[in-house]
Amino acid sequence: MERKLPKKLNFVLTLLFILFVAFLLYLANEKLDEYVLRVVRLIAIYGVMAVSLNLINGITGIFSLGHAGFILVGAYTSALLTLSPEQKMMSFIIEPIVPWLANVHTDFLTATLAGGALSALFAFLIGWPILRLSGDYLAIASLGFAEVIRIFALNAISITNGPLGLKGIPEYSNIWWCYGWLFVTVIFVASLVNSSYGRALKAIREDRVAAEVMGINVFKHQLISFVVGAFFAGVSGALYAHWLTTIDPRVTTLGPMLTFYVLIMIVLGGLGSISGSLIGAALFAILFEWLRDLEEPFVLFGMRVPGIKGMRTLVISVIFILVMIFWQRGIMGREELTWNNIYRWLKRRGESG
Amino acid sequence: MTSPTLDLSRKPILILDQVTMQFGGLVAVDDFTAEIRQGELVGLIGPNGAGKTTVFNLITGIYHPTKGKIVFDGIDITPLKPHQITHLGIARTFQNIRLFSDMTVLENVLVAQHHKFTNPDADRILKINGKSAKRVANFWFWRSVLKVGYLKFEKEMVSKAKELIEKLGLSKFMHEKASALPYGDQRKLEIARALATDPKLLLLDEPAAGMNPKETEDLMRFVERIREEFDLTIFLIEHDMKVVMGICERIIVMDYGRIIAEGTPKEIQNNPKVIEAYLGREWEGV
Numbered sequence: 351m352e353r354k355l356p357k358k359l360n361f362v363l364t365l366l367f368i369l370f371v372a373f374l375l376y377l378a379n380e381k382l383d384e385y386v387l388r389v390v391r392l393i394a395i396y397g398v399m400a401v402s403l404n405l406i407n408g409i410t411g412i413f414s415l416g417h418a419g420f421i422l423v424g425a426y427t428s429a430l431l432t433l434s435p436e437q438k439m440m441s442f443i444i445e446p447i448v449p450w451l452a453n454v455h456t457d458f459l460t461a462t463l464a465g466g467a468l469s470a471l472f473a474f475l476i477g478w479p480i481l482r483l484s485g486d487y488l489a490i491a492s493l494g495f496a497e498v499i500r501i502f503a504l505n506a507i508s509i510t511n512g513p514l515g516l517k518g519i520p521e522y523s524n525i526w527w528c529y530g531w532l533f534v535t536v537i538f539v540a541s542l543v544n545s546s547y548g549r550a551l552k553a554i555r556e557d558r559v560a561a562e563v564m565g566i567n568v569f570k571h572q573l574i575s576f577v578v579g580a581f582f583a584g585v586s587g588a589l590y591a592h593w594l595t596t597i598d599p600r601v602t603t604l605g606p607m608l609t610f611y612v613l614i615m616i617v618l619g620g621l622g623s624i625s626g627s628l629i630g631a632a633l634f635a636i637l638f639e640w641l642r643d644l645e646e647p648f649v650l651f652g653m654r655v656p657g658i659k660g661m662r663t664l665v666i667s668v669i670f671i672l673v674m675i676f677w678q679r680g681i682m683g684r685e686e687l688t689w690n691n692i693y694r695w696l697k698r699r700g701e702s703g
Numbered sequence: 704m705t706s707p708t709l710d711l712s713r714k715p716i717l718i719l720d721q722v723t724m725q726f727g728g729l730v731a732v733d734d735f736t737a738e739i740r741q742g743e744l745v746g747l748i749g750p751n752g753a754g755k756t757t758v759f760n761l762i763t764g765i766y767h768p769t770k771g772k773i774v775f776d777g778i779d780i781t782p783l784k785p786h787q788i789t790h791l792g793i794a795r796t797f798q799n800i801r802l803f804s805d806m807t808v809l810e811n812v813l814v815a816q817h818h819k820f821t822n823p824d825a826d827r828i829l830k831i832n833g834k835s836a837k838r839v840a841n842f843w844f845w846r847s848v849l850k851v852g853y854l855k856f857e858k859e860m861v862s863k864a865k866e867l868i869e870k871l872g873l874s875k876f877m878h879e880k881a882s883a884l885p886y887g888d889q890r891k892l893e894i895a896r897a898l899a900t901d902p903k904l905l906l907l908d909e910p911a912a913g914m915n916p917k918e919t920e921d922l923m924r925f926v927e928r929i930r931e932e933f934d935l936t937i938f939l940i941e942h943d944m945k946v947v948m949g950i951c952e953r954i955i956v957m958d959y960g961r962i963i964a965e966g967t968p969k970e971i972q973n974n975p976k977v978i979e980a981y982l983g984r985e986w987e988g989v
Binding site: 541542546547548549550552553556557559560561562564567568570574684 | 784806819844856
């Protein structure tokens with residue numbers, strides 16, 4: 351039997367929930383100190399990254415490892431657009447910036463949209479060759495493309511300032527921009543998943559050949575999913591750049607490490623579940639900040655242990671492996687946290703208890 | 704029961720003209736020429752590895768023939784991709800069931816209707832809710848994400864799917880995951896899913912595989928029923944001779960990629976070549 355709440359009640363509950371979250375965010379913005387607030391904002395940015403990768407990996411079943419490439423494109427595009435011409439002139443010390451970029455200056459929203467759009471365009475171009483592949487081959491090809499983009503950013507010095515990166519990016523990513531974009535991402539992706547298109551994407555994940563025989567143009571649908579995912583990855587990159595205020599093409603900031611972090615978030619939360627991605631992103635952001643203490647010198651059983659750099663990455667990996675062993679489908683599996691599911695769950699508990 | 708005679712007055716819906724499929728040195732299908740006529744129920748039989756499933760894969764565009772031509776409903780479908788062939792009206796099931804196992808029964812059937820809304824040249828075939836399919840297909844992605852002019856189509860899809868599921872007697876599983884269904888019902892669901900694409904020609908790949916005699920009997924009645932109800936032409940692969948003899952009007956027998964016999968069940972039963980293919984030659988039994 352399927353139990354459902356009335357549509358109106360569902361809508362009202364959702365609206366109340368959104369207002370409640372908005373109120374909480376307002377409180378957080380007023381009361382919390384700057385450091386905690388930074389983590390709160392990071393949760394939303396990670397959320398956008400996770401939800402967009404989840405659309406590609408979890409829902410459509412394209413095992414892409416190129417997410418950091420799209421995030422990088424979004425980050426650089428938006429940063430180059432919001433930096434003032436004077437700042438750009440000052441920071442490009444190895445080679446002067448190309449003239450057509452030197453004088454463009456836009457507001458944050460335009461820059462974010464441009465970052466997303468350019469990222470989507472990249473996905474469209476990259477998608478043509480790599481979506482012809484499948485499985486491991488696709489994973490390696492997408493990883494390779496992300497690296498190509500990163501190496502390009504490292505060497506196209508007159509565009510990206512090369513290894514020096516971009517500094518002094520205005521810290522525009524306040525709590526409202528971050529959570530606003532998270533809201534848009536979740537609504538867009540959830541709406542896509544709960545439509546005729548979303549079913550087709552899931553069908554491709556379940557059985558590619560059967561989906562094809564059901565009349566679904568598999569390549570076209572995968573490309574759509576890839577492009578939409580990349581758009582939001584670009585947006586998250588823009589938010590990330592204006593949160594970090596300094597970006598450079600190192601492996602750890604916008605390179606493969608970031609892809610793996612996002613991958614950990616979505617696998618932790620449950621591949622194929624949007625609410626899982628959000629939970630995974632929040633857990634990862636909090637855990638990663640909290641474990642920072644491990645890299646400081648600390649006292650263990652009366653012994654002074656010096657700070658070990660990279661210790662938290664190690665601990666995160668161990669936690670990740672443990673989750674994979676005991677909780678193979680992640681926290682949410684493929685379920686979603688919806689009012690209907692909560693209602694059903696409560697009802698079942700009521701019946702059995 | 705329909706009389707098992709060849710009715711030449713019906714027009715051919717599917718023509719396979721000297722179709723050959725080579726995988727490296729192996730000739731899986733060799734010079735296959737056959738016609739399926741409108742409304743017929745034709746069986747394709749043959750021993751293991753005779754190339755029967757390859758013929759289906761060729762018709763549905765999963766493979767493209769090395770040589771030869773396949774014409775469906777007057778259109779040359781040889782170079783077309785599987786989804787384009789589905790648009791034209793061929794649906795199939797698989798020998799090893801290929802359902803979308805993590806999706807519900809209802810979702811499985813709904814997926815099969817998606818193609819009608821994304822097919823830019825569907826105009827030739829169908830109208831959706833009175834509007835030309837082309838107009839709906841143009842912005843179907845944005846319509847479905849932004850939910851503008853989408854919900855009435857979704858409603859229509861759901862009601863159609865539910866009706867179909869009810870007709871096939873699967874309504875008690877409506878919201879169950881496909882993988883949770885009993886084996887026989889999974890086969891039925893695969894047929895339901897195929898029917899939801901609105902086919903003219905239905906290809907069934909060993910629909911009775913793994914079933915006991917009672918289930919097989921039920922399935923055969925079921926196939927006859929949907930043929931009447933949905934006005935279908937059916938081409939089916941079967942291993943079990945008895946089954947094919949029971950319901951098919953015409954039978955094509957394959958061995959080593961070639962057609963070795965063709966005719967009514969009676970003719971096939973007494974054909975020495977067929978007996979040889981199934982039981983081996985007498986002098987081979989050393």
